[in-house]
Structures are given as structure tokens and as C-alpha cells.
Amino acid sequence: MLHNYHTHTPRCGHASGTGTEYVRAAIDAGFSLLGFSDHAPYRDHPRDYISIRMSPELLPDYAAEFFELKARFGEQIELHLGVEAEFYPSYFEGLLSELRAAGVEYLILGQHFLDDGLTGLYSGRATGDPAMLDRYVGQCLDALSTGYFTYFAHPDLLYFTGSDEEYARQMRRLCRGAKDLGVPLELNLLGLREGRNYPDPRFWRIAAEEGCPAVIGWDAHQPEALNVPEAFSRARAALDALGVERLESVPLRPI
Numbered sequence: 001m002l003h004n005y006h007t008h009t010p011r012c013g014h015a016s017g018t019g020t021e022y023v024r025a026a027i028d029a030g031f032s033l034l035g036f037s038d039h040a041p042y043r044d045h046p047r048d049y050i051s052i053r054m055s056p057e058l059l060p061d062y063a064a065e066f067f068e069l070k071a072r073f074g075e076q077i078e079l080h081l082g083v084e085a086e087f088y089p090s091y092f093e094g095l096l097s098e099l100r101a102a103g104v105e106y107l108i109l110g111q112h113f114l115d116d117g118l119t120g121l122y123s124g125r126a127t128g129d130p131a132m133l134d135r136y137v138g139q140c141l142d143a144l145s146t147g148y149f150t151y152f153a154h155p156d157l158l159y160f161t162g163s164d165e166e167y168a169r170q171m172r173r174l175c176r177g178a179k180d181l182g183v184p185l186e187l188n189l190l191g192l193r194e195g196r197n198y199p200d201p202r203f204w205r206i207a208a209e210e211g212c213p214a215v216i217g218w219d220a221h222q223p224e225a226l227n228v229p230e231a232f233s234r235a236r237a238a239l240d241a242l243g244v245e246r247l248e249s250v251p252l253r254p255i
């Protein structure tokens with residue numbers, strides 16, 4: 001039976017499908033656990049993220065739909081309510097209290113933007129700048145150190161085109177930190193399917209050397225994206241070939 005903790009909804013502005021369609025697709029594709037993790041709202045954040053994350057006004061609706069789905073489908077599939085969040089230090093406590101009040105159970109870290117997210121510099125944009133890599137790694141480690149993140153989504157999101165030695169040095173620091181903090185790393189099926197810069201084979205060789213456990217994440221933005229057995233097999237084979245331990249389920253860290 002499959003488990004997926006990384007599922008979006010249209011509230012983020014770049015996904016499609018109803019909650020019911022996601023749950024039905026998960027049941028049909030053989031999942032025994034589905035976690036929703038839409039892009040977290042950050043209230044009072046000055047940047048306009050209309051097509052990137054849900055707006056805070058939609059959080060109650062997100063939670064209400066989830067609890068309704070749980071009541072309807074809870075006998076057929078284990079459902080959980082989470083969000084995928086950047087760690088924006090100045091706004092993080094506010095986010096946590098809002099999520100707690102809404103009944104959100106867990107967080108996964110997706111550090112798409114750096115610092116407090118005010119510059120809009122996307123982590124997945126190609127860069128040869130070692131300072132950017134250093135900032136990404138440092139900020140992700142700060143995020144994981146909070147103890148609130150259940151797992152680390154696409155840890156290899158940062159698209160570094162500089163020297164391989166520098167990449168290896170920093171990503172080893174990231175892998176060691178995640179391992180020490182007990183946070184599993186996600187191998188991202190969306191990136192794999194779309195041929196993005198992640199999963200990055202350089203990263204996963206280091207993760208294997210450092211003994212980091214992995215979780216496969218579907219990162220579904222459409223219900224159909226849960227039914228991709230070929231991509232799942234490829235991801236599983238890649239982890240096996242590297243000798244990376246694959247976790248089927250992950251204990252949710254309370255927020």
C-alpha cells in the first residue's frame with residue numbers, strides 16, 4: 001500500500017481537482033494514506049503570492065473540506081491535513097498559531113524562496129552563486145531545527161550550476177544536519193516526471209553516503225498525478241540502486 005504526504009489543492013492557484021477527486025484517485029491508485037499539504041498561507045506577508053500559495057482567507061475552507069472528506073472516506077483511507085511551508089523566520093510563529101487553530105496536523109518543508117520570502121528569488125532558478133547555495137542550506141537547517149517539519153520536500157530544489165565540489169560540500173552539510181535532526185528527505189516525483197533539476201543525482205549520492213532515509217512524495221497538483229506507477233517504480237529503483245533506505249510511512253511531528 002502506498003503513502004503520500006504531499007498533495008495540493010486548487011487553493012494555491014496552480015493545482016486542479018476537487019478534494020473528492022484526489023481522495024478517489026488515491027484509493028483507486030492503491031494508497032492507504034493520503035496527506036494534503038497545500039502551499040501554506042502567510043498572513044500579513046507583503047508579497048502577493050496569488051498563484052503560488054493559498055491565501056489565508058482560504059484556510060478555513062481547506063480545513064472544512066478535509067474534515068468532510070475524512071468523515072466520508074475515513075473508513076477507506078487514512079487522511080491527514082498538513083501544509084507545505086517555507087520557513088520564513090519573521091512570520092513562522094504567526095503561521096503556526098493560525099495552522100493550529102485550523103486543525104492542521106503537520107508541516108513539510110518546501111523552501112521555494114529564501115530569507116523571509118520578500119525578494120521573490122526562487123530556489124529552483126539556476127544559479128552559480130555559492131552564496132545562494134550557502135543561504136539555502138543554512139535556512140533549511142534552521143527550519144529543520146525548529147522540530148516542526150515532518151519531512152523535507154525536494155531538498156535538492158536549489159539549482160546550483162557552480163562547482164560540483166562546492167555543491168557536494170554544502171549538500172553534505174544539509175544531509176548530515178537533516179540526519180542528525182531525524183528529518184527524512186523527500187524524493188520528489190513531480191520533479192522526476194517533468195525532468196526538472198531535482199531529483200539531482202549528485203544530491204542523492206551524498207544522501208546515500210550519509211545514510212539519510214528517504215520518502216517518495218507525489219507532489220500532486222492534479223488527481224491524476226497520484227496514478228503514476230511508472231514514475232514511482234523509477235524512483236524506487238533509483239533509491240534501491242543507491243542503497244537509500246525508503247520509508248513508507250513517517251511519524252507526523254505535531255505542530
Ligand SMILES: [Zn+2]
Pocket residue numbers: 008012014039221
Ligand atoms: Zn505547488
Ligand SMILES: [Zn+2]
Pocket residue numbers: 006008084110153219
Ligand atoms: Zn509541493
